Amino acid sequence: MATKCSNPVIDFHDFPNQLPKMMAACEEWGCFRLINIHEVLPSLLMTEMKSVVRSLFDLPVEIKRRNLGVIAESGYVAPTATNPLYESLGLYDLASSGDVEKFCSQLDATPHQKEVITKYVGAIRELSIKIGEKLTKGLGVKGEDVAFENWSGQFRINKYHFTHESVGCSGIQIHTDSSFLTILQDDDGVGALEVHKSSSFIPVYLEECENTVINALELVQARVARGREKGKDKKKKAEEAKQCKFPKFLRIFLDIMATKCSIPVIDFHDFPNQLPKMMVACEEWGCFRLINIHEVLPSLLMTEMKSVVRSLFDLPAEIKRRNIDVIAESGYVPPTATNPLYESLGLYDFASSGDVEKFCSKLDATPHQNGLHIFVHLWEVITKYVGAIRELSIKIGEKLTKGLGVKGEDVAFENWSGQFRINKYHFTRESVGCSGVQIHTDSGFLTILQDDDGVGGLEVHKSGRFIPVYVDPWPNTVVVNLDDLAKLWSNGRLHSVKHRVQCNEATTRLSFASFLVGPREGEAIEPLAQLVDVDHPPLYVPTTYAEYRKLRFSTNLHTGEALELLHTPSSEN
Ligand SMILES: O=C(O)CCC(=O)C(=O)O
Numbered sequence: 001m002a003t004k005c006s007n008p009v010i011d012f013h014d015f016p017n018q019l020p021k022m023m024a025a026c027e028e029w030g031c032f033r034l035i036n037i038h039e040v041l042p043s044l045l046m047t048e049m050k051s052v053v054r055s056l057f058d059l060p061v062e063i064k065r066r067n068l069g070v071i072a073e074s075g076y077v078a079p080t081a082t083n084p085l086y087e088s089l090g091l092y093d094l095a096s097s098g099d100v101e102k103f104c105s106q107l108d109a110t111p112h113q114k115e116v117i118t119k120y121v122g123a124i125r126e127l128s129i130k131i132g133e134k135l136t137k138g139l140g141v142k143g144e145d146v147a148f149e150n151w152s153g154q155f156r157i158n159k160y161h162f163t164h165e166s167v168g169c170s171g172i173q174i175h176t177d178s179s180f181l182t183i184l185q186d187d188d189g190v191g192a193l194e195v196h197k198s199s200s201f202i203p204v205y206l207e208e209c210e211n212t213v214i215n216a217l218e219l220v221q222a223r224v225a226r227g228r229e230k231g232k233d234k235k236k237k238a239e240e241a242k243q244c245k246f247p248k249f250l251r252i253f254l255d256i257m258a259t260k261c262s263i264p265v266i267d268f269h270d271f272p273n274q275l276p277k278m279m280v281a282c283e284e285w286g287c288f289r290l291i292n293i294h295e296v297l298p299s300l301l302m303t304e305m306k307s308v309v310r311s312l313f314d315l316p317a318e319i320k321r322r323n324i325d326v327i328a329e330s331g332y333v334p335p336t337a338t339n340p341l342y343e344s345l346g347l348y349d350f351a352s353s354g355d356v357e358k359f360c361s362k363l364d365a366t367p368h369q370n371g372l373h374i375f376v377h378l379w380e381v382i383t384k385y386v387g388a389i390r391e392l393s394i395k396i397g398e399k400l401t402k403g404l405g406v407k408g409e410d411v412a413f414e415n416w417s418g419q420f421r422i423n424k425y426h427f428t429r430e431s432v433g434c435s436g437v438q439i440h441t442d443s444g445f446l447t448i449l450q451d452d453d454g455v456g457g458l459e460v461h462k463s464g465r466f467i468p469v470y471v472d473p474w475p476n477t478v479v480v481n482l483d484d485l486a487k488l489w490s491n492g493r494l495h496s497v498k499h500r501v502q503c504n505e506a507t508t509r510l511s512f513a514s515f516l517v518g519p520r521e522g523e524a525i526e527p528l529a530q531l532v533d534v535d536h537p538p539l540y541v542p543t544t545y546a547e548y549r550k551l552r553f554s555t556n557l558h559t560g561e562a563l564e565l566l567h568t569p570s571s572e573n
């Protein structure tokens with residue numbers, strides 16, 4: 001919950017310090033939220049402008065129609081049958097005082113309204129010029145002054161008539177802005193703008209971001225994700241919560257996502273090209289979807305494993321109970337009164353063939369003729385599957401090491417242990433809207449998850465918001481999470497992603513999670529020596545996976561906070 005905004009935030013008051021951050025935002029996102037702008041665009045003016053805009057839209061339609069296009073689509077846009085949600089008024093050219101005056105007189109603006117509009121577009125123009133100059137500088141362009149003062153600008157005020165029925169519909173379809181640079185004063189009470197990044201739509205508005213503007217450079221793509229459930233009375237809300245109703249906005253968010261995946265997508269077949277993208281995903285998201293993995297984890301094996309897992313959960317409870325803990329909470333978890341939705345079986349250590357065999361033989365359902373045959377098949381599939389997952393984990397670990405720029409210091413991931421866990425979610429009609437697994441981070445190093453390719457539910461937490469991982473089925477892919485010990489190992493660079501599993505529909509969901517946890521001999525994990533120097537002192541004291549798990553359980557801190565208890569004294573100063 002560190003920021004109010006999901007896209008990069010640039011402090012206008014902190015230049016030139018913010019220049020590199022602004023350039024990264026422009027290159028990677030194509031947009032940012034600009035704060036501390038009051039010297040150019042005073043807060044009072046922003047508020048006054050909002051009330052002027054409101055009253056302009058309240059004018060009779062015959063007056064609004066006087067606002068004619070000067071260039072194509074620059075004038076009044078009335079709500080239409082095809083887009084009844086959107087209405088807008090426009091002014092071209094905001095850099096011409098004559099045009100501003102014409103706009104005001106067409107709309108019968110009062111002297112006060114005219115003053116506010118004139119001041120507002122003047123301030124916005126100044127801000128655009130200043131941003132343009134910063135961009136020129138940030139691109140390293142010197143001596144070639146761009147005369148932004150001589151540039152024209154279009155000004156547009158938009159009103160969205162969101163209704164109950166339109167929740168989930170687009171007010172403006174996906175687009176880029178055709179011009180050079182856009183400054184947007186978004187509604188500080190109603191979200192809906194989304195920017196497209198890394199194949200997902202990211203809501204720009206998270207909380208009230210008063211007195212800030214969004215600057216969009218050519219790439220802003222806006223789309224309405226949801227209306228706010230405004231005006232719903234408290235009693236009704238409480239009633240819905242009691243009935244565990246699936247939050248409406250989440251369903252809508254899911255429905256309208258145009259892509260298969262909301263989290264970054266990394267192509268396993270395209271390395272080393274994908275390394276920088278993977279590192280950004282690991283540092284900013286702490287997770288990504290990995291595609292094109294068939295050379296290590298064949299599609300057939302993933303499908304076979306799913307049918308094996310299904311049959312394991314169909315075993316009688318007394319057989320499932322034989323799957324006992326090797327380390328705490330590593331064995332069978334039956335559905336309980338407090339969490340009747342969740343059931344799981346576990347194997348520790350997946351890197352030990354003996355442990356894999358034990359897991360299989362404990363669950364051997366032999367008392368029928370074909371038992372042996374079935375067992376051999378189960379054993380073969382499980383062994384192959386965990387072997388492949390282990391190989392994939394090691395390969396990802398190696399890429400991470402490389403991505404962090406750590407050279408010559410080989411991490412022997414082959415000697416690391418792993419926990420394997422198969423999960424079954426018994427989602428019912430009544431449980432829609434409830435959590436199958438509460439918010440947590442994973443305690444180990446790296447998790448590979450084969451999520452159900454027919455049922456969503458997994459959500460990752462980013463910038464104060466839960467983002468659904470599953471949008472459309474994407475078989476033969478896996479989700480990779482970075483865990484708490486990866487954060488420790490990278491001296492804080494990698495992000496340990498918080499996530500949860502929600503019930504969205506009454507059905508059964510299966511998922512298989514493989515956690516690479518740490519060195520088998522119980523050696524401690526510590527911040528990589530090459531990431532530590534005088535400027536970057538070690539943030540954490542060394543720990544083993546076993547010690548760290550104990551700490552999480554004893555403190556009941558399951559969302560990564562336990563790591564803070566391992567801060568070195570120097571990092572706390
Ligand atoms: O079932 C899922 O999608 C995720 C499960 C999970 O987060 C876990 O087992 O740690």
Ligand SMILES: [Fe+2]
Pocket residue numbers: 440441442499
């Ligand atoms: Fe997890």
